[in-house]
Amino acid sequence: MCTTTTDTLEIHAKLLPLEHQIQNLSYQAALCLASHPTSHPLHAPVQRAAKRFVMRHKSSLHHLFHASELDMESVETITHSRRPPSAISPYSINIANSREQAVVNHDLNEDKYKVYCDGSGIDDMIGATAVLYRRGRPQPCILHYHLGSADAHTVYEAEAVGLTLAARLLALEDDLTYPISIYVDNQATIKSGDMLSTKSGHYLIDNFRSSIKQLKKDSKDHNFKITIHWISGHDSEPATEIPMQGSVAQQPISTEAQRQESCARWARQWMKSPRYARTIRLDPHLTAARKSFTSLVQHLPKRHISLLLWLRTRHISLNQHLYRIGKSITPSCPHCVNTLEMVQHYLLICPQYV
Incomplete structure (x- = not known):
C-alpha cells in the first residue's frame, strides 16, 4: 500500500x-x-x-x-432571516407518495389553469421555462429564462426561477379563476419554500413567494387557492421539455455552483494523471458522487476494503508488481510458464488459484 x-x-x-x-x-x-x-x-x-x-x-x-x-x-x-416563524404560506403544496400516484392525481385534476415549470442544463448552460395551459384555449403561454453557464449556476436555481416564471404568467392573465395548479418535478424546490433557514438560491423561492402573496392581495376571488404539485419529470405533459431560448439574464453567481466548480477542478486534475486511463477502465463511475468507491464499500470491513484497493490499483503482492519495485527476481507466475503474474491472471486464469 x-x-x-x-x-x-x-x-x-x-x-x-x-x-x-x-x-x-x-x-x-x-x-x-x-x-x-x-x-x-x-x-x-x-x-x-x-x-x-x-x-x-x-x-x-x-x-x-x-x-x-x-x-x-x-x-x-x-x-439570515427569511421571514417570521408565524408567517403563513400563500400557497399549499402537494407531494404524492409515489410517481404513479402523482400521475393519477394529475389526470384527475380539473383546474382551469395549470402551469408546468422546469429548470435544466443543456450544453453547460442553465435555463428555466414555464408553460401555462388554460382550459378552452388551444395555445399555451410560455416564458423562458436563461440564467447563464453551469459554472456559475445550478439546476436548483433554474427550478426556482421556473416557479417565478409561473407566477409571472399568472400575473399576466386577466380574470383568473381559482383553484390553480403549478406542477414542478423537483421536491427540494417545493419544500424549501417552508424552510426558515437560508441557503444558496433560497432568495429565488422567496421572490416566488412574494409574487404569490401579491397575486392574493390583488385578487378579488374569495376562493383564492394555488397549489404546487410534485410530478415526476418527463411523465406528464411534454411542456416541460421546451428548448431554452431568449437572451442571457444577469443573475448573482450561486455559492453552491462555486463549490461545485472546486470539485470540477479536482476532476480535471485527476484526468491528467498517468493513472487515470487505467483506473477509469476498471470503474467509469469513480468520480460520481452516488457511485463512488467509498459509498460502495462502506459496509465492508477495513481489511476487505484494503484488498479491493490493492487489486484495483494493481499494487499488490503479485510478481509483476514486486518485480517492478525490485522485490522479486521475476515477474512471471510461479505456476504458469512464461505468463506474467498480474491481477487478471491471478483472479481469472491461473489454475492454481481459480
Missing part, C-alpha cells in the same frame, strides 16, 4: 488534494463573507478589503480576497 500513488488513493477516498483543500477552504470562507447582507456588521470591512489590496497593514481579509480573486458583485446575497 505504501507504493500506491497519492492521487489514486485520494480519488478513491474522495479526499481533496492538500493544495485543493486549502484553496477550497479559503474560497468557501471568502464566499461566506461575500454573501453577507448589508445589515451584517462584517459587510462594510469585507467590501473594503476586497476592493483594494493595500500596500501596508494588510489584514487577513486582504490576503483572503486577494488570493481567492472573488468578484464581489457577482456573488448572491444570503439573508
Whole structure:
C-alpha cells in the first residue's frame, strides 16, 4: 500500500488534494463573507478589503480576497432571516407518495389553469421555462429564462426561477379563476419554500413567494387557492421539455455552483494523471458522487476494503508488481510458464488459484 500513488488513493477516498483543500477552504470562507447582507456588521470591512489590496497593514481579509480573486458583485446575497416563524404560506403544496400516484392525481385534476415549470442544463448552460395551459384555449403561454453557464449556476436555481416564471404568467392573465395548479418535478424546490433557514438560491423561492402573496392581495376571488404539485419529470405533459431560448439574464453567481466548480477542478486534475486511463477502465463511475468507491464499500470491513484497493490499483503482492519495485527476481507466475503474474491472471486464469 505504501507504493500506491497519492492521487489514486485520494480519488478513491474522495479526499481533496492538500493544495485543493486549502484553496477550497479559503474560497468557501471568502464566499461566506461575500454573501453577507448589508445589515451584517462584517459587510462594510469585507467590501473594503476586497476592493483594494493595500500596500501596508494588510489584514487577513486582504490576503483572503486577494488570493481567492472573488468578484464581489457577482456573488448572491444570503439573508439570515427569511421571514417570521408565524408567517403563513400563500400557497399549499402537494407531494404524492409515489410517481404513479402523482400521475393519477394529475389526470384527475380539473383546474382551469395549470402551469408546468422546469429548470435544466443543456450544453453547460442553465435555463428555466414555464408553460401555462388554460382550459378552452388551444395555445399555451410560455416564458423562458436563461440564467447563464453551469459554472456559475445550478439546476436548483433554474427550478426556482421556473416557479417565478409561473407566477409571472399568472400575473399576466386577466380574470383568473381559482383553484390553480403549478406542477414542478423537483421536491427540494417545493419544500424549501417552508424552510426558515437560508441557503444558496433560497432568495429565488422567496421572490416566488412574494409574487404569490401579491397575486392574493390583488385578487378579488374569495376562493383564492394555488397549489404546487410534485410530478415526476418527463411523465406528464411534454411542456416541460421546451428548448431554452431568449437572451442571457444577469443573475448573482450561486455559492453552491462555486463549490461545485472546486470539485470540477479536482476532476480535471485527476484526468491528467498517468493513472487515470487505467483506473477509469476498471470503474467509469469513480468520480460520481452516488457511485463512488467509498459509498460502495462502506459496509465492508477495513481489511476487505484494503484488498479491493490493492487489486484495483494493481499494487499488490503479485510478481509483476514486486518485480517492478525490485522485490522479486521475476515477474512471471510461479505456476504458469512464461505468463506474467498480474491481477487478471491471478483472479481469472491461473489454475492454481481459480
